[in-house]
Amino acid sequence: MYKKVDQRDVDYIGSFIPKERLVSFDEISQDYAHDELGGIEKKPDILVYVLSTEEVSKIMKYAYENNIAVVARGSGTDLVGAAVALQGGIMICTKLMNRIIELDEANLTVTVEPGVLLMELQAYVEERDYFYPPDPGEKSATIGGNISTNAGGMRAVKYGVTRDYVRGLTVVLPDGSIEKLGGKVVKNSSGYDLKDLIIGSEGTLCIITEAILKLIPKPLYSVSMLLPFVSMEKAIETVPDIIKSKASLTAIEYMSLDTIISAEQFLGKKFPDTNYEAYILLTFDGNNMDEIEDEYTKVASLCIEHGAIDGYFVDTDERKKSVWSARGAFLEAIKASTDLMDECDVVVPKSKVADFIKYTHETGKKVGLRIPSFGHAGDGNLHVYLCRDSLPEKEWEQKSEEAFELLYERAREYGGMVSGEHGIGYAKKLYLKKQVGDNQIKIMQGIKKVFDPNDILNPGKVI
């Protein structure tokens, strides 16, 4: 179906990409055959480290004319196979397109190339007293990747998700043409919203080569509190009441003891407290310390009423480091605790989080799998991990399939969605279809065809 890539294709791309940024066939490292989770492996035939929109445009034009499959990739930190070249072909790696092009203080925007890492962007703007609120756990993901999955992160409770901070995009279409969508404008009602269609489309519609992001002034203060509970149920059931109390919170994360202990073992570092079964980590921010104090006092009292044992401020440098490095290591720690794992990134209405977590425990027992989880209690997005541990392959496949079916079905019943922020990629296509139904899948396929009639861009993903 696709043209088989050969040396002539390498030579053509080599006519405008210097050797040190072009790798082909056996020289390509196995690292580029899989993503962070590694559920599926396939190497591209050509790997190009691009430097500009024009280079991407030239490659796409060639791929379009020659019917070669193309996959764009940033840091490869995704978990659903979205950045894997299932059909071989060309992989366009954006990690050298990592310039911060412009900070526009009068329009409160920053313009970046897609290969800028989230942690680089956050550091750059915070040094200048600005704030880019989206805060996914994986700080070494690229902004291009964050946009392509509409990554959410911990601060979505107060600030929303990546989508809410993308004002404009420069993209390369499958035929190589370059388009600008949106801009530095705050409002827009000018035809169909192509920009928001691209956000979250996992590189299947076009390749993002520049983004204009909205910033806000950096809040002056940020306070976090860790609250232990005797049970996960007690902890999570507090959350809807926190929300009903109309408190202003930035983040509400939940952590179970088993996940914390995995992180301690993985990092070789102590967590401040490991005496209780479950913890909630609350963050408050703003420009007025009195107001923040009012808020956390109110919320902490409410938590104590609901069975919280205590409330520790995460205030000393040491404590901040121990709590946040543990939180940052959960995924890696769970991964290290098992031979293989797969993940479920459902999002449910906030009011259903407690019920859903209980259901993951029931499902684990029923199916016979260890299913640890952690996540964003304040926005309903849960990261649930199915661990193979030492199960034989066949049993693992059968058990994990059964567990996924149960979990996604329950999420649907609760009015949830298949993915909150990791996307559909290769791994979750079946569950997306079950969720949204044939009509919506048909519309999505129609849209894909409008952008990419020959299906050369990230084929086999999303739909």
Added chain:
Amino acid sequence: MYKKVDQRDVDYIGSFIPKERLVSFDEISQDYAHDELGGIEKKPDILVYVLSTEEVSKIMKYAYENNIAVVARGSGTDLVGAAVALQGGIMICTKLMNRIIELDEANLTVTVEPGVLLMELQAYVEERDYFYPPDPGEKSATIGGNISTNAGGMRAVKYGVTRDYVRGLTVVLPDGSIEKLGGKVVKNSSGYDLKDLIIGSEGTLCIITEAILKLIPKPLYSVSMLLPFVSMEKAIETVPDIIKSKASLTAIEYMSLDTIISAEQFLGKKFPDTNYEAYILLTFDGNNMDEIEDEYTKVASLCIEHGAIDGYFVDTDERKKSVWSARGAFLEAIKASTDLMDECDVVVPKSKVADFIKYTHETGKKVGLRIPSFGHAGDGNLHVYLCRDSLPEKEWEQKSEEAFELLYERAREYGGMVSGEHGIGYAKKLYLKKQVGDNQIKIMQGIKKVFDPNDILNPGKVI
């Protein structure tokens, strides 16, 4: 091309819609032939006041099978002909679908039918200490209309636009099928973002029959200040510096003396001050009065440094009424001041607002037209009115076309967009095409075809 509607069609629809909600042919009031601006007139053949998603579905199924054009309409307050039945056919009026279905306090959402008026929704949630931040000037618009144009309003500076508050939609597709997009979830990365594609699509892709909207807790305090300046330039040039100062503002509106005087005459009510050429109206809100005071003190000092003559609090009931009723009447007042007018709803980067307003004055002089304007200095969205006054028709047509060309071209140069919140409808199609170019128009046409292969839904609009 479309089936000519006849009595049999009326009878069919009459088989499930009672008489009092079904009007046809000559019985349809001329009010349903045009929108608020009245630039184009055409009556539908059948007007149905629907009550449910199922009714809309039945009508669409029939229209699809019989190739009848259909237009959905709320309050008809739009300004670009989006709610006019250019091809006759069926008009589905949603104004009786005006129930507030559910306030969900644990998920901070409100679920509404599309015919709920903005002012009804705002009153409902604010009575319960919640807040729906989008605040377009036209409070009698329906929520369905607000979603269909992605209306922005005055508080976009701090809170964003309608799009940012739509969590889920129930829609009826052109063939009558009913789909649910999004839900009560905060995050979503599950396939292409059809919800955001529908928002702002002006009823050309499907008909919205229910919406789940995000709420926030109502801010405890809100303070507005009116600052007079000796010239529009001095007033507007202050705005980028306000933004650079990292102050937290909710709204920054600008008002010129001529517009204020039009509003005084129109309302028969005095504005607090009419001694200066230009005014800026600032709004601050939040939960801590000290913080708000800090902010407005900082911003007012900055304005005084930039040439503001004074700063009045809009605090007494009388003053609030006089300022906000004037602000609310600008459009009507300008409309009443001239035989005919047309409008330009461009949005430019905030840093370009002063230059653009100056350019509207230059354009007015050059072309020989009166071009008053007002709008959202804090978010770059300007409402610019071309007034015919007593010009002969031919001259008006030629001059207004020339002025539009100049204004939209300048907006493009500034990185702006054709419409910030009023949409494209029938009237601005040419300018959208000039702005986004053939590639994007082709993609939008392709998307339209995916949803509506027979082009029966609001034909002749947007693209």
